[in-house]
């Protein structure tokens with residue numbers, strides 16, 4: 001095994017050419033991802049940027065033969081430290097794999113390399129009259145390979161499902177360095193165990209995705225937004241359940257609580273002369289889609305449900321849908337600005353326990369002396385549970401950590417999940433232990449060993465169990 005980073009760089013340069021192999025200085029962006037807001041950082045021995053699937057296979061084969069860890073990296077927008085080289089080794093960036101191998105609008109599908117950005121996949125589909133529904137928030141920077149590796153969600157996952165629902169097949173490099181196709185264009189395929197689905201959401205711990213076969217849909221003719229303001233979170237959660245009970249199927253049913261609404265009040269792009277009602281304690285940000293006629297009918301039904309019989313305080317039909325979504329995407333920076341920092345966790349409550357989950361989360365935060373807020377994808381009970389902190393105050397960061405622990409316990413108690421769409425990565429390693437039965441955990445670990453007997457693929461990430469929970473290091477305690 002090469003003993004140091006210089007030797008690794010030298011060996012890999014022989015495979016890829018020296019211009020595509022970097023020695024990662026401590027300031028290198030490849031040592032972190034968007035979780036660096038929490039202070040998660042690593043240090044790579046080398047960064048490689050292969051230009052083809054065959055070169056990816058050659059890198060994996062070399063690393064596997066020499067016991068060097070491999071950390072696959074997409075756009076680096078992950079929020080749990082999944083792409084951070086916490087154990088050193090080689091960061092394998094897919095950024096040069098940007099080829100669109102097939103685009104067949106008549107068959108509603110495309111076959112793209114892993115490094116194509118999410119936005120380009122969406123754009124290509126749209127330019128051909130089609131629709132790629134998954135819409136995670138950092139689409140300009142995130143890559144389709146990263147989206148598949150995290151099984152990314154987004155607002156439209158309510159109606160259309162998460163990324164994995166649109167994956168027909170995957171090309172991946174599996175240990176010890178073989179290029180393999182799983183799934184494909186067959187309309188139905190029940191022949192073997194579903195290896196494709198094991199790779200979806202595996203966060204780089206089972207293989208390196210080099211290309212993805214994606215199914216698309218004809219683009220809906222119209223997508224119409226609606227914003228519903230309610231007095232209380234109980235009213236809001238009851239309204240979400242009422243939508244399903246009425247048989248309505250919005251494409252988006254997001255929510256914001258009162259504190260989030262107050263942070264965003266100044267920029268609300270509602271209809272002319274209609275701001276956020278002063279007493280609003282909860283809002284639903286909805287969208288319905290389909291043919292224009294169908295979308296209008298759905299919106300009328302939703303309006304009737306919310307304003308006719310429901311407890312809504314006000315229902316708005318914003319004119320500028322794009323401005324509305326920009327406003328909704330501004331929740332993160334807006335709440336951060338309140339105290340200069342925040343610590344956010346992505347969790348899920350079963351729908352019928354959402355109101356209880358939100359209320360108890362607020363109480364937990366308040367018992368620890370912190371203000372909190374929450375927003376997310378209400379139709380799926382997916383909550384970005386957030387505490388507002390002064391990032392310079394150690395006591396508040398300690399309290400935020402304690403709130404997180406109690407939140408995860410609460411989620412498990414109520415039958416939810418510790419991760420809704422941002423994955424487990426490094427930040428939530430070992431937490432599955434509280435959620436799954438022992439036998440299921442064992443199988444999780446056996447699957448990892450079957451794919452990666454030497455444990456070199458993204459070591460330390462997505463661990464089901466963590467032997468002894470180490471206290472967070474000081475670098476993991478920051479908040480923006």
Ligand SMILES: Cc1cc2nc3c(=O)[nH]c(=O)nc-3n(C[C@H](O)[C@H](O)[C@H](O)COP(=O)(O)OP(=O)(O)OC[C@H]3O[C@@H](n4cnc5c(N)ncnc54)[C@H](O)[C@@H]3O)c2cc1C
Pocket residue numbers: 033034071072073074075076077078079081082083094114135136137138141142143144145146147148149150151152153154155203204205207208209210421422423425458461
């Ligand atoms: C502002 C913002 C908004 C966001 N909104 C959403 C949202 O709405 N929904 C959502 O689900 N997420 C969201 N995210 C999180 C993030 O964008 C997603 O997790 C995204 O799918 C990560 O893609 P990436 O290409 O950036 O992957 P990276 O961050 O580079 O990697 C993520 C994980 O996938 C692995 N990986 C990456 N590429 C590959 C590959 N080719 N083969 C094997 N493993 C690979 C990495 O090892 C790592 O474990 C948001 C993030 C930000 C910063």
